[in-house]
Amino acid sequence: MAKHYLVTGGTGFLGAALVKRLLADGHAVRVLDNNSRGAPRRLADVEGAYEMVVADVRDSDAVTAAAKGVDGILHLAAVNGTEFFYSKPELVLDVAVRGMLAVLDACRRNDIADMVVASSSEVYQTPPVVPTDESAPLSVPDVLNPRYSYGGGKIASELLAVNYGRTGFDRMTIFRPHNVYGPDMGWEHVLPQFALRAAKAVAEQPEGTIEFPILGDGCQTRAFVHIDDFTDGLAKVVERGEHQNIYHIGTPEETTIAECARLVVRSFGRDVVIQPSEAPAGETSRRCPDITKLKTLGYAPRISLEEGLPSLVEWYAANAHLAPKAA
Known part of the structure; x- marks a missing residue:
């Protein structure tokens, strides 16, 4: 059945992909974003098919007004990107906590009983078991x-969503994305930074093996899920996710950071020598989701990292001029 959704953070990487999927599935969509990190260009191909509200998710009155008349809120607004975790922690927390409270207020004021909330794999930091299911303890x-x-802001968001969601909601569901990647995903993440670094190195050194510096020894692992697979998983959560339930969205395909660097450089047709360095404090050595619960909703990731990475590399090589000066 077609519904009317408000998507917060709808011009972000994940949000824009969700907006386009919802429209393709026949739903009506209203987007709330202040475009501080989102980019309206991500929705250029569906311009006119959705409503746009330019507002800060921390503005409770603005979110309440934007939610008027919708059937549900899909809350994705956040300040993501590892660089920001270190450089703007106050902003990261402020958007997480005030934004979650504003969305909850909007649901209560508009009698909205359906809410889906984005969390993160960062809530685990160093999980006790890998692959990790949704029952693993959260920690700072x-x-x-x-x-x-x-991670702390996302833990607070989960606590707020779960406990406010005990009353007045027919469905309150949380999803935890695990390392989603794809073209135009932002500038503060490892794969885009590798792509930009590789493009620059190839331009400066037209022949021979590329020496490629990375943080840490390269043995850290992640399970990178392509944006198309992620969006399919999120659509399953929006359609079938159960009340007071949490779902991992990701892939069980685990890859070392060193191998990611090699794949990026190989996308330019070049060989590489990895140059390790000291890892930043707080770096997690291994992270991979158990997606058994989401599979029960019909989810099955299809795109391997080797298949999905070239399009990301091509986009960043072609659009390096769009990078903010700090990236």
Whole structure:
């Protein structure tokens, strides 16, 4: 059945993909974003098919007004990107907590009983078991380390969503994305930074093996899920996710950071020598989701990292001029 959704953070990487999927599935969509990190260009191909509200998700009155008349809120607005965790931890936390409260207020004021909330794999930091299912304990290992501003903010968001969601909601569902990647995903993440670094190195050194510096020894692993697979998983959560349930969205395909660097450089047809360095404090050595629960909703990721990475590399090589000066 077609519904009317408000998507917060709808010009972000994940949000824009969700907006386009919802429209393709026949739903009506209203987007709320202040475009501080989102980019309206991500929705250029569906311009005119959705409503746009330019507002800060922390503005409770603005969110309440934007939610008027919708059937549900899909809350994705956040300040993501590892660089920001270290450089702007206060902002990261402020958007997480005030934004979640504003969305909850909007649901209560508009009698909206359907809410889906974006969390993150960062809530685990160093999970006790890998692959990790949704029951693993959440933790902030060191409150003095600004890196945990994001994971801590997401833990607070989950607590608020779950406990407010106990009354007045027919359905309150949380999803935890695990390392989603694709073209135009932002500038503060490892794969775009690798792509830009590789493009620059190839331009400066037209022949021979590329020496490629990375943070850490390269043995850290992640399970990168392509944006198309992620969006399919999120659509399953929006359509079939159960009340007071949490779902991982990702892939069980685990890859080392060193191998990611090699794949990026190989996309330019070049060989590479990895140059390791000291890892930043708080770096998680291994992260991979158990997606058994989401599979029960019909989810099955299809795109391997080797298949999905070239389009990301091509986009960043062609659009390096769009990068903010700080990236």
